[in-house]
Amino acid sequence: MVLSGEGKKKAFEEIYRRYSGRIYNYFLKMNRYDEVKAQDLTQDLFLKIIQSQKDFDHNKNFKTWVFSIANNMCKNIYRHEEVVKKADREMAYTLNATAKMETSMDKSRFKKALAEALNTLDPVKKSSFIMRYKHDFSIKEIAELTKASEGTVKSRLFYTLRQLTVSLKEFDLRESHEK
Amino acid sequence: MKNNHNIEELVAEKDFDQLSDTQKEMVIKELGTEEAYTEMRNFVLAFQNEDEEQAPAEMRQNIMDAYDKQHKKSTKKIIPLWKPGKNVLKQPLTYALVAASVLIAVFILLPYSSNNIKPQLAENKSKKEINKEETPKTEKKSNAQTEALQSIKEDTIDKNANSLGYTDRSKTRVESDLLENADSEDREMVKDAESLSVADKPEEINRLESENQNIPVAPNTMEQVEPSADNERMDQAVDNVGVSAMDVSRLSKKERVQSSTNSLAQEIELSDAKSDSGNALSFRVLALEEDHYTAY
Numbered sequence: 099m100v101l102s103g104e105g106k107k108k109a110f111e112e113i114y115r116r117y118s119g120r121i122y123n124y125f126l127k128m129n130r131y132d133e134v135k136a137q138d139l140t141q142d143l144f145l146k147i148i149q150s151q152k153d154f155d156h157n158k159n160f161k162t163w164v165f166s167i168a169n170n171m172c173k174n175i176y177r178h179e180e181v182v183k184k185a186d187r188e189m190a191y192t193l194n195a196t197a198k199m200e201t202s203m204d205k206s207r208f209k210k211a212l213a214e215a216l217n218t219l220d221p222v223k224k225s226s227f228i229m230r231y232k233h234d235f236s237i238k239e240i241a242e243l244t245k246a247s248e249g250t251v252k253s254r255l256f257y258t259l260r261q262l263t264v265s266l267k268e269f270d271l272r273e274s275h276e277k
Numbered sequence: 278m279k280n281n282h283n284i285e286e287l288v289a290e291k292d293f294d295q296l297s298d299t300q301k302e303m304v305i306k307e308l309g310t311e312e313a314y315t316e317m318r319n320f321v322l323a324f325q326n327e328d329e330e331q332a333p334a335e336m337r338q339n340i341m342d343a344y345d346k347q348h349k350k351s352t353k354k355i356i357p358l359w360k361p362g363k364n365v366l367k368q369p370l371t372y373a374l375v376a377a378s379v380l381i382a383v384f385i386l387l388p389y390s391s392n393n394i395k396p397q398l399a400e401n402k403s404k405k406e407i408n409k410e411e412t413p414k415t416e417k418k419s420n421a422q423t424e425a426l427q428s429i430k431e432d433t434i435d436k437n438a439n440s441l442g443y444t445d446r447s448k449t450r451v452e453s454d455l456l457e458n459a460d461s462e463d464r465e466m467v468k469d470a471e472s473l474s475v476a477d478k479p480e481e482i483n484r485l486e487s488e489n490q491n492i493p494v495a496p497n498t499m500e501q502v503e504p505s506a507d508n509e510r511m512d513q514a515v516d517n518v519g520v521s522a523m524d525v526s527r528l529s530k531k532e533r534v535q536s537s538t539n540s541l542a543q544e545i546e547l548s549d550a551k552s553d554s555g556n557a558l559s560f561r562v563l564a565l566e567e568d569h570y571t572a573y
Contacts, residue, residue, distance in 0.1 A: 122332040
């Protein structure tokens with residue numbers, strides 16, 4: 099990050115290589131797998147990184163810093179999409195009902211069902227869940243990012259995990275991860 | 278729901294079989310059954326192993342372009358006039374610079390603003406001064422001419438009176454007699470000569486000279502005189518001579534010519550012209566004398 103701030107493009111390219119996929123997928127999951135929106139948000143995030151390279155505190159973890167920016171961006175989006183969110187919830191129930199009827203395990207379907215299930219979640223819980231199980235953030239880091247206590251983060255994660263497991267109970271998940 | 282046993286961490290790391298007895302007891306207590314834990318574990322693994330979407334290539338290009346643009350901007354080396362972060366307005370040097378610039382501006386602009394009047398005053402002054410300086414010269418010139426003419430008159434009258442046998446008392450009559458006896462042409466010429474100012478009326482001189490072309494004036498005498506540093510004085514003297522010579526010619530009498538040439542010589546001596554100019558004039562006068570004598 100220091101080298102990138104000094105204008106060395108290769109350093110920035112390395113940052114992009116490491117984090118672009120993660121951030122893009124984070125935005126995808128946080129935004130109902132909307133690829134266009136995820137792409138825009140990823141670009142905006144990297145622009146923020148470029149513009150605020152000099153402001154970055156090198157004592158802090160870069161990954162935490164990047165995801166905190168991403169999380170704040172998602173929060174701002176959710177604030178403006180309350181109405182859409184309600185509509186998505188209604189749609190998620192319908193999809194969930196449809197998924198229950200399907201007995202065979204289909205990756206794409208699971209993905210869709212997972213997306214819809216995630217969309218039913220509260221944004222803070224969703225982001226905490228994604229960061230914890232997708233991006234290997236520690237409880238402490240998530241607590242810093244969400245500005246909450248570690249106990250609160252644990253409770254949120256446990257509740258979210260149980261809710262999602264129940265929602266996607268019909269899928270034979272054992273086969274998927276064993277494959 | 279309280280979670281004091283870190284089940285969310287165990288789910289991500291271990292299968293139910295890998296848990297310790299204490300952990301198994303805790304899990305069964307919290308979740309109810311082993312299957313609930315296994316389902317949760319399977320879901321977490323499926324979520325973690327979910328295929329990641331690749332970021333679009335076009336997005337990469339856009340971001341790199343943005344980085345290049347930003348980097349180009351940042352490479353511009355700007356030398357700051359003061360250290361960044363300091364409040365410039367609190368620096369006494371700033372106030373000093375501002376005051377100095379204002380003073381400089383005032384000193385530069387004020388002369389320009391008052392220049393619209395002063396040059397005219399200067400011109401007026403200079404013209405007045407020139408007039409003042411020129412006036413005495415012209416006065417001197419005219420005085421010298423009148424004196425010369427007066428002396429010519431007096432000499433002529435004296436000589437004529439002597440030749441005619443008049444006494445001093447009756448000299449005054451000579452002038453009137455001469456004037457009475459003179460023809461109208463001579464009178465006019467005398468008047469012209471009196472009113473003539475060499476410096477002010479060069480055209481008049483030319484006219485008179487053209488009228489009196491029959492009077493020989495040594496043309497080559499002036500050529501013998503080489504131009505000296507005192508040209509101005511010489512010209513002045515020559516002009517005086519020119520007038521006197523015409524006066525002499527207008528008398529058109531042998532005696533008059535003789536007397537006038539004598540008086541001219543005196544006049545030249547009296548004038549400011551010295552050395553070169555004087556020599557030149559004397560040459561000219563001598564030439565005049567010779568010519569007049571030969572003419573008569």
